Amino acid sequence: MEHKGTIELHSERLILRRLAIQDAKAMYNNWASDSEVTKFLTWSAHTDASETDCILHNWDEQYGEDTFYQWAIVPKAFGEPIGTISVVKCDENTDTMEIGYCIGKKWWHKGYTSEALQTVISFLFHDVKINRLEARHDTHNPHSGAVMKKCGMCFEGILRSAARNNCGIVDVAVYSIIAEEYSDDTAH
Numbered sequence: 183m184e185h186k187g188t189i190e191l192h193s194e195r196l197i198l199r200r201l202a203i204q205d206a207k208a209m210y211n212n213w214a215s216d217s218e219v220t221k222f223l224t225w226s227a228h229t230d231a232s233e234t235d236c237i238l239h240n241w242d243e244q245y246g247e248d249t250f251y252q253w254a255i256v257p258k259a260f261g262e263p264i265g266t267i268s269v270v271k272c273d274e275n276t277d278t279m280e281i282g283y284c285i286g287k288k289w290w291h292k293g294y295t296s297e298a299l300q301t302v303i304s305f306l307f308h309d310v311k312i313n314r315l316e317a318r319h320d321t322h323n324p325h326s327g328a329v330m331k332k333c334g335m336c337f338e339g340i341l342r343s344a345a346r347n348n349c350g351i352v353d354v355a356v357y358s359i360i361a362e363e364y365s366d367d368t369a370h
Contacts, residue, residue, distance in 0.1 A: 183277050184311050187248040193301040196294065198253040200245050201263060203238050205254060208262040210234040213286035217348075222323040223284060224347050255285060255298045264289045267298045269306075277313035279306060283329075290325070299333045307364045316358040320347055330357040334364070 191198040201209065210231045213219045217227040228234050244250040249272060254263035265285030272279050281302065285295050306312045319326035321340060331337065335357035345354045 183272075183274065184309070185248040186305075186309055188245055188251050188253055189305075191253065191301050191305055193297050195257055195259070196297055196301065197256045197258060198267065198298060198301055199256060201238055201241055201252065201254045201266070203235070203242060205263050206231060206235045206238050208264075209238065209254075212262070212264050212288070213266075213284060216287060218287055219284055220348055222320040222326070222347055222349065222352075224345075226348060251279075251302075253298070253302065255283075255294060257289070257294060264294065265298075267295075267302055277311070279310075279312050279315055281306075281315060281317045283326075295329050296332045299329055303333055303359065303364070304366060307361055312361065314358055314360045316356060318345070318354045318356050320345070320349065321353045321355050322349065327355050327357065333359075335359045336363075 188200050190200070210228055214228045214234050220227045241250075241252055244252070251269035253267050255265040255267055256263050265283065267281065267283040269279045270282040281299065283295055283299060303315060306315055315335070317330050317335060318341075319330070327337070336359065338356045338358055341354050341356060343351050343353060345352055
């Protein structure tokens with residue numbers, strides 16, 4: 183892999199960029215404080231804006247590492263972050279990355295997450311030169327799987343009782359796409 187870190191990416195409707203300390207209010211208000219958004223995630227909704235601020239300070243330090251990938255999803259028409267997309271795991275032995283994302287419910291079902299994921303997939307295969315990208319979702323959250331499928335990822339199977347999130351111990355569906363099957367036309 184040829185790590186690049188979190189560099190700014192653009193798509194038709196989105197800017198994917200580093201989160202700044204100044205994004206704390208938007209992050210807290212637009213998604214991080216909403217327990218409905220975090221229901222299927224491994225972190226709980228923030229109960230106080232200081233939690234959001236603390237995380238952004240931590241990420242600000244990590245942005246100096248070329249192996250850290252954490253983007254704000256910013257619709258050009260809105261101008262502030264509505265969610266995040268990030269590499270949550272990296273395996274250097276197999277050139278594999280796992281991706282995760284979340285977005286405020288006000289922006290669900292508008293194609294923003296799919297557009298962000300497709301943009302990041304293209305960057306990771308073309309620029310970082312990964313071999314495999316995977317993503318997982320709680321089986322009770324099929325909309326997340328629909329995003330993966332729309333972006334050309336293949337369903338691999340279900341791992342039973344394989345993860346813990348805010349719902350407890352859950353089954354997870356695994357999707358992937360590998361370099362030899364990826365092209366810019368892969369998404370449906």
